[in-house]
Amino acid sequence: MKKWGFLICIILIGDILTQSPAALSGDKEMPIVILDTDEKYAGYREVASQDTKQLIHKGNLVLVNSEHPIHREGVRSDIVHVADEEDLLRGYGLLDHKLMLSREVAERFQEMVEAAAEDDVRYFLMSSGYRDFEKQDELYRQKGSDYALPAGYSEHNLGLSLDVGSSLASMSEAPEGAWLEKNAWRYGFIMRYPKDKVKVTGIQYEPWHFRYVGMPHSAVMAKNHMVLEEYLEMLKEKKDVTVDLDGETYHIHYYHVSKDTKIYLPEEDDYELSGDNMEGVIVTVKKR
Numbered sequence: 001m002k003k004w005g006f007l008i009c010i011i012l013i014g015d016i017l018t019q020s021p022a023a024l025s026g027d028k029e030m031p032i033v034i035l036d037t038d039e040k041y042a043g044y045r046e047v048a049s050q051d052t053k054q055l056i057h058k059g060n061l062v063l064v065n066s067e068h069p070i071h072r073e074g075v076r077s078d079i080v081h082v083a084d085e086e087d088l089l090r091g092y093g094l095l096d097h098k099l100m101l102s103r104e105v106a107e108r109f110q111e112m113v114e115a116a117a118e119d120d121v122r123y124f125l126m127s128s129g130y131r132d133f134e135k136q137d138e139l140y141r142q143k144g145s146d147y148a149l150p151a152g153y154s155e156h157n158l159g160l161s162l163d164v165g166s167s168l169a170s171m172s173e174a175p176e177g178a179w180l181e182k183n184a185w186r187y188g189f190i191m192r193y194p195k196d197k198v199k200v201t202g203i204q205y206e207p208w209h210f211r212y213v214g215m216p217h218s219a220v221m222a223k224n225h226m227v228l229e230e231y232l233e234m235l236k237e238k239k240d241v242t243v244d245l246d247g248e249t250y251h252i253h254y255y256h257v258s259k260d261t262k263i264y265l266p267e268e269d270d271y272e273l274s275g276d277n278m279e280g281v282i283v284t285v286k287k288r
Contacts, residue, residue, distance in 0.1 A: 044264035059274025076159030092124035101129035128163035185222035
């Protein structure tokens with residue numbers, strides 16, 4: 001395998017980060033380092049091209065909207081009934097004891113609300129999580145298109161999204177809503193439908209709806225005020241970026257998938273794979 005030779009071109013949208021996540025709450029945007037690559041890194045292995053298309057429709061970064069429905073393989077495999085998992089029930093109330101969610105997402109949510117409690121913000125409610133296609137179809141038929149989405153077109157069919165409430169007030173007014181809007185990215189979550197991005201998402205402002213995308217993606221989106229549609233478009237355009245965050249370095253590689261696509265995975269570094277549910281696969285590498 002050839003070694004990757006590359007030039008590093010820095011987009012001038014902020015200083016190089018050496019701060020901890022706590023220091024990232026200022027106004028500076030997160031720098032993105034673009035890797036102009038002609039060859040591949042040594043230490044990567046090739047994934048057979050015939051295996052790549054099945055990767056497009058699953059992972060933490062899949063886009064779900066009116067134009068890109070969920071494929072069955074995109075539904076998380078670790079869905080649990082949250083009320084049955086005693087270790088997941090600390091720090092918040094559960095409005096529906098039949099509520100289901102990805103176990104990993106529930107773990108990250110619990111970690112997040114426990115951190116909020118340290119700031120004396122502690123009245124969280126989890127009101128909605130995963131819905132299977134049949135439940136989504138039932139909801140759509142009951143409430144209509146003004147209040148629900150058809151089966152397969154709702155993020156709730158993934159297992160990666162949840163609706164969060166407060167026992168004090170609506171989320172647009174509650175301390176819990178304000179805390180999440182400022183801090184959710186630190187735990188891999190984004191507010192999926194912000195007030196000023198309606199034209200991009202096609203969905204009205206929903207201060208209660210949060211989506212798990214994981215690090216460093218939530219950090220880049222938060223610091224550059226991007227929604228998922230904009231972030232995926234940026235990755236598609238830049239192809240290879242690297243982000244320094246809290247002393248960790250992440251390389252993010254975007255692959256447009258065709259029948260001849262070859263995807264390269266590191267042999268030693270930790271990595272995650274995700275499709276974009278359109279035509280690409282994203283490989284996120286955490287350098288050791």
